[in-house]
Amino acid sequence: MKTLLNVIWFVFGGFVLALGYFLAGIVCCLLVVTIPWGIAAFRIGTYALWPFGRTVVDRHERPGVATELGNIIWLLVAGIWIAIGHVATAIAMAATIVGIPLAVANIKLIPVSLFPLGKRIVPSKSLLPTYSH
Template identity: 85%
Template sequence: MKTLLNLIWFVFGGFALALGYFLAGIVCCLLVVTIPWGIASFRIGAYALWPFGRTIVDRHEHVSVPAELGNIIWLLVAGIWIAIAHVATAIAMAATIVGIPLAIANLKLIPVSLFPLGKRIVRTDRLMPGYSR
């Protein structure tokens, strides 16, 4: 079922969404100072390409003050606009019964698009029991 949902997602928005994140990652990496956001953008793009069967978890051991400051800067510069775009796309996807799971997947991208630093993407079948998301 995950594969079918991922294929439908890929065709109806996942590819374009991932392409946008990859392009943003390239631009951020070219600007050297913004490389951490570029790497985070590549990570989000890979998740946006194939989201079903994976989830986002916090890196509690790796979150630092610079990462938190970077998240605040990202939120103000790009995060809010990306989150609004995800909400608008989710509303459009939810207009059909078939699109509801896709809309939910789009809404799952909002937290990581708001605060991308200090997150990682893991397969859901590799989560340990009792591990908080």
Template identity: 80%
Template sequence: MKTLLNLIWFIFGGFVLALGYFLAGIICCLLVVTIPWGIASFRVGAYALWPFGRTIVDRPGGAGVPSMLGNVIWIAVAGIWIAIGHVATAIAMAATIIGIPLAIANLKLIPVSLMPLGKQIVRTDRLMAGYGR
């Protein structure tokens, strides 16, 4: 079921969404100061390609003050706009019954789009086995 949902997701928005995150990552990596946001953007872009069967957890050992400050800057510069885009897209996807799981996946991307630093993306089967706790 995860594979089918991931394929539908990929066709109806995941590919374009991931391209946006990858483009943002490239732009962020061009400047030395914004490389941490670029790396986080690549990580979120990979998650946006195949969200079903994976989830977001806090990094083991805590994110720390630098990640918190980086997330505050990210929210002010881009995070809020990306989150609004995810909400708008989720509303459009939820208009059909088939799109409801896609809308839920889009809403699942909001926390990591708001605060990408200090997060880790893990497979749900590993999480259930105790990894990432």
């Protein structure tokens, strides 16, 4: 099911979203000082290509001052605008019953687009507890 949702997502918005994140990543890496944001943009871009079956988790127990400051700068410069784009796209996708899972995936992208530093993207299965005998 997640493969089918990922293909539909890719065709109806994921590819364009990912291109936007990749373009932002290239610009940030060219400016050298903003390389951490560029790396984060590439990471989010790959997540935006295939969001179903993956989730975002915190990278560290407690983020450092540099991570928090970087996230605040990102929020003010780009994060708010990206989040507004995700909300607008989610509303458009939710207009149809078929688009509701896609709208949910768009909403799922908002937290990482607002505060990308200190996050990592992992398969959803890895969050399940493992038991060994």
